Structures are given as structure tokens and as C-alpha cells.
Amino acid sequence: MLAFGVVLCSLAASPTSAEAPYPSRPVTWIVPFSAGSVYDNTARIIGKVLGDKLGQPVIVENKPGASGIIGTQLVQQAKPDGYTMLYSGVSPLAIYPWLYKKLPYTPLTSFVPVNGVFDTTPILVVNAAKPYETVNAFVDYLRKNPGKVNYGATLGGLVHLTGEMLQVATGTSMQVVPYTDFAKLYADLISGTIDGMFDFTATIRPYVEAGKVIPLAVASVQRLDAFPNVPTFKESGIDVTMTAWAIVVMPAGTPSGIVQRMSTAFAETMRDPAVAKYLEQNNFGNLGDLGPEKLRELIVSETAKYKVLVERSGVSVE
Numbered sequence: 001m002l003a004f005g006v007v008l009c010s011l012a013a014s015p016t017s018a019e020a021p022y023p024s025r026p027v028t029w030i031v032p033f034s035a036g037s038v039y040d041n042t043a044r045i046i047g048k049v050l051g052d053k054l055g056q057p058v059i060v061e062n063k064p065g066a067s068g069i070i071g072t073q074l075v076q077q078a079k080p081d082g083y084t085m086l087y088s089g090v091s092p093l094a095i096y097p098w099l100y101k102k103l104p105y106t107p108l109t110s111f112v113p114v115n116g117v118f119d120t121t122p123i124l125v126v127n128a129a130k131p132y133e134t135v136n137a138f139v140d141y142l143r144k145n146p147g148k149v150n151y152g153a154t155l156g157g158l159v160h161l162t163g164e165m166l167q168v169a170t171g172t173s174m175q176v177v178p179y180t181d182f183a184k185l186y187a188d189l190i191s192g193t194i195d196g197m198f199d200f201t202a203t204i205r206p207y208v209e210a211g212k213v214i215p216l217a218v219a220s221v222q223r224l225d226a227f228p229n230v231p232t233f234k235e236s237g238i239d240v241t242m243t244a245w246a247i248v249v250m251p252a253g254t255p256s257g258i259v260q261r262m263s264t265a266f267a268e269t270m271r272d273p274a275v276a277k278y279l280e281q282n283n284f285g286n287l288g289d290l291g292p293e294k295l296r297e298l299i300v301s302e303t304a305k306y307k308v309l310v311e312r313s314g315v316s317v318e
Contacts, residue, residue: 032071036182082258111249113295115266116287121220126196135217142172159198164313
């Protein structure tokens, strides 16, 4: 898990004394992925508490499409007044720059970092009716059936990259099936249309508890509290570790006073007992102490890291 320390300074709620206190109306929080995704689920829980801290409603809007690029670009083009913000993961800001030659935004110049939310790790899950119940049995099956197993993923996203890294680490091959609708992805996984996927505790837990899918391995350094009997890839002899993160950014040009006001509100929200408990129960690391400057450092370092991983994986989307 990522760990950073930062002291958040409390600033006045308004950018200037002549203006109405910010925010004076609802704030729109764009989630560039579909309903049912980990970003959608967490935004709706965190957004309610955030609205209470701000004194104005936070309206979560899903704007999926093009692996999250559509929603990301929508925020890039929004008025930089603090009333539109983006809930971004690692993929749009640190992975896509190495996958798309004509990405319509530049992460560090199109946006201003606001605050961290969470980090977590992907988990490999498979349809419960498939002929493998352990990660080593799964890899053996891949070796005996090259190219015959498929997995669903947002094309070019972290879970897609995780699947490619698994193939590199084991010398096997799978077929990726692109999805933008998470409800459809899970429906196809449960029906057996696709064999497996990588996702996160908060979204896979109900299907695991219902016996519909089986978790085979986690891409973290240590086992997860929610699934203590599920091994890591590392302890299974497979060199795969991945960390996903989620942060909030606003359009470039947003006044610094507004950015700081929102950052402070997010930090308070992430310390809220109900939010902290939800994150802990679902294997999320709490990044609420990451303010604008630490987030910029995170984006820079993670972009460099994923350049290497993208090159190593050989993944291509164009």
C-alpha cells in the first residue's frame, strides 16, 4: 500500500472575500466508469459524507466510455470553477499516456491534483464452475490450453495490465475481452461466458459469498484481511504485484483556494469513522492524507513506473 505524510493547511472557504463562500451550490463528481465499478461504489459512499462536510450536495455522475477517456476529457473541458471534479484511477493518469498515441489530455497539465482517496490491489477471480480452484491449477490449465482462456477487463486499464503481467510471468497466453459495462462483465462471468477477471474486494465480495466466483490469488505483497485463505501471486511462485489507486483532480486553472478547500474537505471525509470503516473492511488503503503536492509526486512516480510495466507486458490497445 502507498503511504505518504502531509500536513493539510486550513484555508478560508472562499477564494476571495468578495466572492460567495465555496461551494455555494452542488458539486458534480464525474466517475469515468460505469455503475457497479469500484469507483462508482466508493464515490457514492464517500460523496454523501463529503457533501455533509462541504455543506452542499455532491452529485456523482457516471460518464463511461473509451476505457474512461470520455469522462476524463469531459472534466478537462469543464469550467475550472471547482464545481466539476474527476474521480480518476491509475489508468487514465499513469497508464494511458504509454498506451494511447493521441490521448486527448495531458495528466499533469490538463488537471490539478486535489486529494487522495484510496489504494487497493486486484484479485484474480474465476467462474465457480471452471475446472480450477487454485491459482497454480489455473496456470497449469493455461499452459495446457494456450489462448483458450479469456478474461474481462477495461481495455488498457490496470486490470488488463495485470492479466498481461500474469501471462508474462508464467509464459502463458489468455484472451482479453474488452468491457465498459461492469454489470455486463459480472453477468458474463457468472454465466461462464468469460472465464475470469481481476477486480477488487468491494465489488467481488458479494459474488464470492454467493459462491458464484472463486478468488484464486491477490496481487498484493501480503494476503488480504477479507480473504485470508487466498494466497498472493508471490507466495504461489508467480511474480505479479499491482496496486490500484484512486484520487480526485480538477480542471487546470481551478483557483488554488478552491482546490485547497476541497482537499481539506476530502481529508476530513476520509477520517470520518464510517468512511474509514468501509475502507478497512474492503481492503482499501486510506489516502486521505495526500494533498495536492503529494498527489503530483505520486502521479509523476507512478507514470514512470507504469512506463516500464507497459513495455515489459507488451500490451497494446491501438
